[in-house]
Amino acid sequence: MMKQLIGGMKWTGSATIINTGMQLLQYVILGRLLAKSDFGLMGMVTVIIAFAQVFTDMGVGNAIVHRQNASNKQLSTLYWLNVITGATVALIVFLTAPLVAGFYDEPRLIELIHLIALIFCIIPFGQQFQFIMQKNLEFDRIAKTEITSVVLGVCLAIILAFSGAGVYALVFGQIAFHTIKSILYGFQGWSTFRPSFYFNLREVKEFLSFGVYQMGSRSVSYFSSNVDYILIGRFLGAEALGIYTIAYQLVVVPVTKINPLITRVAFPLFAKVQNSDQSLSKGFTDMSKMLAVITFPILFGLMCTADILVPVMFGDKWEASIPLVQILSALGLLRVLMNPNGSILLAKGRADIGFKWDLGVASIHALAFYLIVHLGVEAVAITYVILALINFLLGRILLHYVIGLNGREYFLGLSKPALFSVIMALFVYGVYLLLSFIHFPTLIIPLVVLILLGAAAYFALFYYFDKHYLMELKSLMKKKQS
Incomplete structure (x- = not known):
């Protein structure tokens, strides 16, 4: 399984690096051109996009990956059901725009939501082909499609921002991204599977029963992940949400973009060995360590360099986001480790457990954030970290129940990436304190120095104390190439 995981990661990894870089570039440029309230408005719209997308495939996309013997008739039925559902979601989003705008007391949202509704008519025409490619482990085609779509969408957003389009630059960038992606998936998929x-x-009852739990799990999961946006926007306003959004995106981008580097590959692989708990437990442990190796140094690095990273990337007007970046980096660490849970539950066909779990998490998040939001965005961020820690610990117990996860091996696998990242962060912060006594013509110079020193320190620690793991990864990469 590890070989296939590495092989799939090559393509998804390339897509992840390019897509993450392009989206960060978009935020860096637009952060200097747009107002804080523009990002706040887009944060409100993003909640709607995320929630409505849950329903566009009726939750059956992952059921297609899970079930290994779907017929052409079943796939055709699911395809047209997807199209009908997407049109219905678009209509609902369009009609409820005044209600959403009233909830936030932001009349400007009405037109933005009307535009965003177009996305849900477009997505279904290519979405099922993406799941079929994922099931067939065609990660090269998926990666090329994702890269093309993100690059063109970001380029359009930047061009519109320079033209003075304001928040519409972000909106039309999103529309372009989803349109191009749907067209490319449809064009490629139609040549191999043409829905009749x-x-x-x-004939698709089993898919729909799986999908109901998956859709329910996704809806409460998205609500849980976005309730902070909802309540901050409602009670603290668009500008406060804009400050929170910049910090959240800077931290969450590595998590949400790097995690699928492994989890997107892992789910179809887990599905193929779904009857072997031992294989699933070992695969999950290996995957978690790999995620930690990749993301822990990034997130610890964000913590210790936020003081100069935020001004360099977004400008001095975003300095209020610095403490949020440091707090939310701890959240990122926990989300890195929690996200793969879903791959295991789906592979085992236990979407029902995922739904119940996510429903409980969403309810607790909603209540906690509602009680704390009046204290400000930093209080919300701290609360988020505390709840995520509790969720993470309980999640390990759940996986022990579902697949017999060996807790000792799991935490032992995480120990070295965590320890090396902490040592690296302390070293980098110490150098930062020394550099603060030196006058530089621009903050870019010390930032580059800190990043290079941090990367070198982390690699040196791994090479000296866990060289075997690096050699194992290198060997697997070479075997896959041959």
């Missing part, structure tokens, strides 16, 4: 004009819901 066949529709029979009785």
